Amino acid sequence: xxxxxxxxxxxxxxxxxxxxxxxxxxxxxxxxxxxxxxxxxxxxxxxxxxxxxxxxxxxxxxxxxxxxxxxxxxxxxxxxxxxxxxxxxxxxxxxxxxxxxxxxxxxxxxxxxxxxxxxxxxxxxxxxxxxxxxxxxxxxxxxxxxxxxxxxxxxxxxxxxxxxxxxxxxxxxxxxxxxxxxxxxxxxxxxxxxxxxxxxxxxxxxxxxxxxxxxxxxxxxxxxxxxxxxxxxxxxxxxxxxxxxxxxxxxxxxxxxxxxxxxxxxxxxxxxxxxxxxxxxxxxxxxxxxxxxxxxxxxxxxx
Ligand code: PSU
Ligand code: MN
Numbered sequence: 528x529x530x531x532x533x534x535x536x537x538x539x540x541x542x543x544x545x546x547x548x549x550x551x552x553x554x555x556x557x558x559x560x561x562x563x564x565x566x567x568x569x570x571x572x573x574x575x576x577x578x579x580x581x582x583x584x585x586x587x588x589x590x591x592x593x594x595x596x597x598x599x600x601x602x603x604x605x606x607x608x609x610x611x612x613x614x615x616x617x618x619x620x621x622x623x624x625x626x627x628x629x630x631x632x633x634x635x636x637x638x639x640x641x642x643x644x645x646x647x648x649x650x651x652x653x654x655x656x657x658x659x660x661x662x663x664x665x666x667x668x669x670x671x672x673x674x675x676x677x678x679x680x681x682x683x684x685x686x687x688x689x690x691x692x693x694x695x696x697x698x699x700x701x702x703x704x705x706x707x708x709x710x711x712x713x714x715x716x717x718x719x720x721x722x723x724x725x726x727x728x729x730x731x732x733x734x735x736x737x738x739x740x741x742x743x744x745x746x747x748x749x750x751x752x753x754x755x756x757x758x759x760x761x762x763x764x765x766x767x768x769x770x771x772x773x774x775x776x777x778x779x780x781x782x783x784x785x786x787x788x789x790x791x792x793x794x795x796x797x798x799x800x801x802x803x804x805x806x807x808x809x810x811x812x813x814x815x816x817x818x819x820x821x822x823x824x825x826x827x828x829x830x
Pocket of ligand 1: 555558631652668786790
């Protein structure tokens, strides 16, 4: 067992009993949603995972340890504290060595889940190739992680603060399978469609679980993206969200926002400009992903 891993009692027992486990990230709590909706959503998502037959393991860095499974007080702390670092691959060593609070991104959560032997991970959206990346070179470390770490990420696609087409090209180059869950098109987070077709479609969790098993049985390193569209009743109008994202991108540029601050800035701006509608949609799609992710974890565990 890795010396930096610390399991919650619930996760420890689940591992001993061989139960399916679903990893959850903490950047979405600390940097992706405002308080108190972030903590409430995190709790509800954990419960949805339990209700669908798996055990939730929210991952974060505390006091020099990688926590696999957080207590209620720890969830509250990550949701309501100003001094939580956003932790991606590059940050793990430093933040653990200096015993800081770190909220793990998709990339870092994949690394920690892999260390703990957890193969299925649920979140809202992945990072990707940013618009204008041909000059800024802003490409999320999430994509490189998907290329090398054996964890499947259930998400609602990539949001159009990113360049969705280039994100798909990058994933293709790196050999990362993108599987549409009951869809032939990559969902665009707040909306069910992006206009970008994807190569694989699965209409049930067994197909996803079998695909992952064969990929890893073959020794093909890397993750997979399971793209699960936001439920129809929760999606935002594409025209509304597109114009708002355009505005948010302009403001980010005008304010000189760069590096790890870009994604949180854009998310907060979109929330403000949609008067909270984007937050409601974000919460709905994460919960929907939790249902699907838990079922995939159960199917994967049975194989
Ligand atoms: N997309 C969202 N919500 C989020 C994030 C992305 O809709 O909270 C977070 C995830 O933790 C993701 C990270 O891994 O942002 C990507 O940040 P960056 O673009 O700096 O790599
Ligand atoms: Mn970036």
